Amino acid sequence: MKDFNDELRCRLDQIRDQGLYRELRQVDSPQSPRIELNGKPFLNFSSNDYLGLANHPDLKAAAIKAIEKFGAGSGASRLICGSLTPHFELEAALAAFKGTESALSFSSGYAAAVGTICALLGKDDVIILDKLVHACIVDAARLCGAKLRVFAHNDLNELEEILRWANERISVVSGTQRPRTLVVTESVFSMDGDLAPLREIVELKERYGAWLMVDEAHATGLFGPNRRGLAEEAMVSDRIEIQMGTLGKALGASGGYICGSKVLIDYLVNRARSFIFSTAPVPAASAAATAGIQLVQSSEGAERSARLRQLLGRLMEGLNKAGWNFEALSSSIVPLIFGEEVKAVSLATKLREQGLFVPAIRYPTVARGSARLRVTLTAGHTTEDIAQLLKALAFSI
């Protein structure tokens, strides 16, 4: 035991030496633009609760009602006896919202990515990722055993080169099952806040007969005329084989989802191990997510989303006046990139001293040497909050 702990202490020291040590902070309040951290109030610019639904009365009421009717736990995995009414209601709401034939919910977005990719691909297949996709997609790509190729962020030329290579390779591979190629990208990138050229990617994957999976974690509830995501805005929803997302960001609850054809969902129920071998999500989480989806589609959802856009305009104006150079703020994720890990961390500390919580994002979440402050806005922020952030930033940098 002593040897074990000494070894880990030594590894942690190395992490510390690189300025990469991380710690948990206890939040003593609900998600909101104002949070309490270790007993002290902060103005919060770090949450993914983009529409302010995590603590919304409708979602809370739905969760409470589900607990009263279906209990706190779900008792078993979905395929044993854990498939409760709230799960089916959620999946029906998801499919209707996204305009797909069918939907499947998972206990998290992470589980959705890992379960789905590993169900679809094996060692004879090829998986092609944008360089900046989320860790859960990278992990899934490694775990599924397919040949992994990465293209530079949003680089369509490199994507096409890899697709061409994969196609040539397929024609020489012999076997019973035809090898497949899957392209995976995010629609809004989680640490950069920029957008994938979805239309062009769809055209490329079609030209080369590949499949496409799009992770809409940071776009669901925010983009498109019905706020279904960037695929809706780019008008390519019906040309994407696998639409993935989380219920834990703009939708205000917890869990992950896959939307697509009925046969895709039937296949995942049979083959997605993170779905099969895991206890079903608790009824409260699924019911809250259903309420979140309904809210996003309501006029209140439209107002919240419009408000967020307005606030982003304010923030961009202020940042550009302060010497930043944002052509557009494409999403509610605003990265202020400083490079050095130590610099980003010390700025975050200075902001905290002034009562603002903006997280420093470092390796391994982003590449080494591209550390940043990741500012996120939510519909619940006010223009005064933004003014306070801009003032504190000017003072700290």
Ligand SMILES: *Cc1c(COP(=O)(O)O)cnc(C)c1O
């Ligand atoms: C948050 C996130 C996930 C994981 O979703 P969870 O529900 O939090 O597990 C997946 N992909 C992206 C891009 C994310 O930002």
